Amino acid sequence: MSKATPSGSSPAGLRERKKARTRSTVQEVALRLFHQQGYDQTTVEQIAAAAEISPSTFFRYFPSKEDVVLYDALDPLLIESFRAQPARLPPVAAMRAAMHEVFDALSPEQVADQRDRAAMALSVPSLQNAWIGELLRTQLMVASLVAERTGREPDDLEVRVHAGALLGALLGALLPGTSDAAALSNDFVTGADAALDLVEAGLPLLHRAHTKSTTM
Amino acid sequence: MSKATPSGSSPAGLRERKKARTRSTVQEVALRLFHQQGYDQTTVEQIAAAAEISPSTFFRYFPSKEDVVLYDALDPLLIESFRAQPARLPPVAAMRAAMHEVFDALSPEQVADQRDRAAMALSVPSLQNAWIGELLRTQLMVASLVAERTGREPDDLEVRVHAGALLGALLGALLPGTSDAAALSNDFVTGADAALDLVEAGLPLLHRAHTKSTTM
């Protein structure tokens, strides 16, 4: 009651702001170290030292070393945006719109950071697994969003298969070494777009030889 | 020259057979322990002791604790079968045929083992990630198989997206809690079939409202 919010952007108490700042500092420092010496060659102890905190504190901010790389402040935004898309848009279109909305608002610098993080997550084997795991959780969430959007149950077979195909397609496009991909050249938004196009077209490759095998 | 192969099935030297036997013993013992006390509660030391080998030797057979669960002797068979399908079958149909061919040849006991392993891999968080990671590698391989089959390059965008959608769809069907799924009730082959049906049908859910957004 007695306070006017002091410095503007962050509405929360002083304590919370310090926490947020520390978390972001730790992540920055860690990513820098990873970039310099490699992920496996960097110990948590080093990160903690460079960020001027104790190793114990590190694990209070990030449940594991992997999470320093995986933590993405953008995710909630993307979800929110996806959910906010007009209800009648089919899921793929909504996903496309959400991606554009979020990424277009980013500074080039932020986009570069995103790409770096993604590149690292995909190139380091130990991170790969964790990253994909993250994607899985995303799939489940996307499934429930798709469910919302189509008025079905989140554990409906069609919904899950749909979400899986959607995510899998995106992943396929983003994977390192995909050729067509403007994905690699500029922003991966372009690559993702291309993938979504394919899904919308019904994965044409599938139907080349139009063999309809009965359910058995 | 001087020896007739003594016991039939395994053509290799005595040494190799012992290795194979040990590996399979270790896996059996480990899975039993995991089933009894849980994955996280079982230490490598315990497994080694129960299998009557040293901890060092354990890691010579399996690069990590996770791999004891993940190692699947069936994978190569599935790949071989997929590859052996008639060339003109579209990939989804080929995948379906391969799955049936391999799983139909299994004893009910083996099928049960498969399901147990899958259930464990999906329910234990640490294993989830590793398992999905394994799937990723599978995706890349499926991509190259699809490439063979369609005469395209393995790093072609369409090929990768296709493989991703295929795997993602399967994953969506197999995920715990999927409702329609005969997947859970009997064999997951049925669930997988249903998923493949959906993909073959072009993911109908997608096209409800036929909004065609231009590539931008």
Next chain:
DNA sequence: ACTTTGATGGTAGTGACTGTCAAAAGGAGG
């Protein structure tokens, strides 16, 4: 100022995994 709450640093441990080395066991040749 006083209390309660929550964040921090330190210490001690567990457990997965790695590297090295010497001993045992498989396999080929005399």
Next chain:
DNA sequence: CCTCCTTTTGACAGTCACTACCATCAAAGT
């Protein structure tokens, strides 16, 4: 059967991620 070579094994030591547990110290509310 004995010898030489290769591979497999076990034991030891060490690293590192991660987990309590505890005492200290800063923030928030009264």
